Amino acid sequence: MDKTLLEHPLVPPTDPLRATAPVSEAEAARLLALDPPAYWLEIARELAWDTPPTVALEGELGSFRYYPGATGNVSVNCLDRHPPERTALLYEREDGLREEWTYGELMDGAARFAAALQDLGVERGDRVAICLGNVPEAFVAIHACYRIGAIYSVIFAGFSASAVRDRLEDARPKVVVCTDATLRRGKVVPLKATLDEAMAGLDIQNVIVARRVDREFALREGEHDFHTLLERTTRRAAPVSLEANEPSFIIYTSGTTSKPKGLVHAGLGFLAGAYANVKWALNLRPDDVYWCTADVGWLAFPIFALVGGLAHGATHVIYEGSIDTPTPARPYEIIERYGVTKVFTAPTALRMLRRAGDAALGGHDLGTLGLVSLVGEPLDPETWHWTRDSLGAGRVFVNNTYGQTETGTAWSSSMVGLTPTRPGSCGHPLPGYRAWVVREDGTGAAPGELGALTLTAPFPCLARTVWGDHDRYVRTYLADFPGSYAASDAALLDADGQLWVTGRLDDVMNVAGHRLGTMELEAALLTHPAVSEAAVVARPDDVRGAVPVAFVVPRAGVQPGADLEEELADAIVRGVGPFARPARVIVVPTVPRTRSGKIMRRLLRDLLVTGEAGGDLTSLENPDALEVVRARLAGS
Structure with a gap:
């Protein structure tokens, strides 16, 4: 971390x-x-x-x-x-x-x-x-x-x-x-x-x-x-x-x-x-x-x-x-x-x-x-x-x-x-x-x-x-x-007894020997003024074990593009280190979430790896977000 x-x-x-x-x-x-x-x-x-x-x-x-x-x-x-x-x-x-x-x-x-x-x-x-x-x-x-x-x-x-x-x-x-x-x-x-x-x-x-x-x-x-x-x-x-x-x-x-x-x-x-x-x-x-x-x-x-x-x-x-x-x-x-x-x-x-x-x-x-x-x-x-x-x-x-x-x-x-x-x-x-x-x-x-x-x-x-x-x-x-x-x-x-919960164990990734939780990567992205919300998931990688992939919802008026994606990748490098540079930064208008507002990262991971959202979907508030993310993945 x-x-x-x-x-x-x-x-x-x-x-x-x-x-x-x-x-x-x-x-x-x-x-x-x-x-x-x-x-x-x-x-x-x-x-x-x-x-x-x-x-x-x-x-x-x-x-x-x-x-x-x-x-x-x-x-x-x-x-x-x-x-x-x-x-x-x-x-x-x-x-x-x-x-x-x-x-x-x-x-x-x-x-x-x-x-x-x-x-x-x-x-x-x-x-x-x-x-x-x-x-x-x-x-x-x-x-x-x-x-x-x-x-x-x-x-x-x-x-x-x-x-x-x-x-x-x-x-x-x-x-x-x-x-x-x-x-x-x-x-x-x-x-x-x-x-x-x-x-x-x-x-x-x-x-x-x-x-x-x-x-x-x-x-x-x-x-x-x-x-x-x-x-x-x-x-x-x-x-x-x-x-x-x-x-x-x-x-x-x-x-x-x-x-x-x-x-x-x-x-x-x-x-x-x-x-x-x-x-x-x-x-x-x-x-x-x-x-x-x-x-x-x-x-x-x-x-x-x-x-x-x-x-x-x-x-x-x-x-x-x-x-x-x-x-x-x-x-x-x-x-x-x-x-x-x-x-x-x-x-x-x-x-x-x-x-x-x-x-x-x-x-x-x-x-x-x-x-x-x-x-x-x-x-x-x-x-x-x-x-x-x-x-x-x-x-x-x-x-x-x-x-x-x-x-x-x-x-x-x-x-x-x-x-x-x-x-x-x-x-x-x-x-x-x-x-x-x-x-x-x-x-x-x-x-x-x-x-x-x-x-x-x-x-x-x-x-x-x-x-x-x-x-x-x-x-x-x-x-x-x-x-x-x-x-x-x-x-x-930490040394003062403060608890840091970085995400589900399934979301912890081992990137070239470094154990990373989603929280620190997302925190680095949220320092960028263009970012409203961020979710990072792990994609399997034959060389590094896993690589991070970031999904970012921009603030109002921000236009997506290759320059912005590069800036956001650099934000993670500055905040965490070069080894954490994401394989991809995907800018999307919405992400799947529960009614209480929690981003459903496991569904993003499913869409990224298999193209389909599996498991229990009953807590998903916005099913349309799955098609939005799937289309963005296909387009990029």
Whole structure:
């Protein structure tokens, strides 16, 4: 890895964040030094329980139980224990529709919707599929499931009918909750029509439709209107006391195989992890106005909004639609309108704002904003500095984090207000986690040495199994380095303990004896003023083992050409070294990406090597990008 990235000075917390830190620096150091089970018992004392835990951990990876015998309810921790008059949600839709919900209204809605689900025959352990976007009904429906012990599964609203059907067939829900439609970039996206196609021939007993775009949307026989059902249900379901390890939700993650994995998380274990994650990565307080830009179908939203966020009692801004519609100034308008103090987003969203130019910032008062935290993919230092200096006018702290759907938290992060960060890094492992970077033979890598990222001890929010296929869980996560969870990501820990995740292990390339991750090559490209986004993949080479090939999305107004491609290749040479010069630089108007904005590098690699995009495509938002890239490859 380019050593200059590791030599950036550590950036300390800002004074306002330091002044409101949740603990002292000495206490933070003590927590970091605690054995994970002791730490997680301390975190448990900050939550509400029916039967508090007395034992932290039983068993080991693959069969562990955290807080065995302890009981409680997630919804109580997120809704009931906060002042009912406090504002919980400030909802805004792309077309300007706005709603405001208090904690009391959310609790009442969740309790009545839980009773309605019970009246429809939903019992503890039954599955409920949630096909909703970022709407208040998602909070109501999900916390209704938590309240009665139903296992929910959020199905991303942008999936095709085939992808939705795969998930319905796997989870076999008793009830599906959806909206008639959603809005995206000024267009109506018909979610219910997609669901109807997906459900054809499936035995699903009840469908509940929240009519949000078309209030007169026609329901089929036997279907229920969400709001009518809620209004007619006067009974409020009491929260069920659940054991800490009972399964609470299924979330599907895709990869190189055709069948998505239904990861199962325990309810109260996930609550403990999400609550602690928000405490350190955001230091979210009841007086914060906070915006998590993630989609409800991406696990960042349950961690940092639905569960971890609400558990801290802050006011949440919820936005439905594309954040750059109708103009790139929309995010700045939202921050200014609501007085947002903290934002949780993805590096891709920041690169999108940076690409649009600083003119959109003009005239907007963002003085309330003090923290931008991130997760999702590697963050290049250029975007880190733009976020602090341009977006944040030098006063915000930029906290890049790292986590996975499987880990249930962004477990590497700065402890906001307490520990520093280094631009481009993912902070450091938080209390309760034990990370180890290893070589291919399983021995520990030296500081600054690229290797495979592993976690060596269980923690409460780690996914417990793959729904219906525990053998697949063991093969996927526990077989490569016995005794450790394998993240399948390439990483290093620098001399200060900062974690750098450079990409998937499949993306690490060995170029003439040099091990390179995609992050450093892409960071070098992003220093060029013509570059908006960059993705680097490896192409097999008979002589050098592998050679890098770069895909670059230019900024607006930039014209592609041989001169630009040569300049971009030179940028990598300057940033990394002559040995890293890419075999090709391919300038394209778009690249395949997920709804959360992550570039799907494996599809670029497939197109480059075989000409076809293989594996699971269900998380792909823009299938047209495959043809664009394929045509560009053929033309060059």
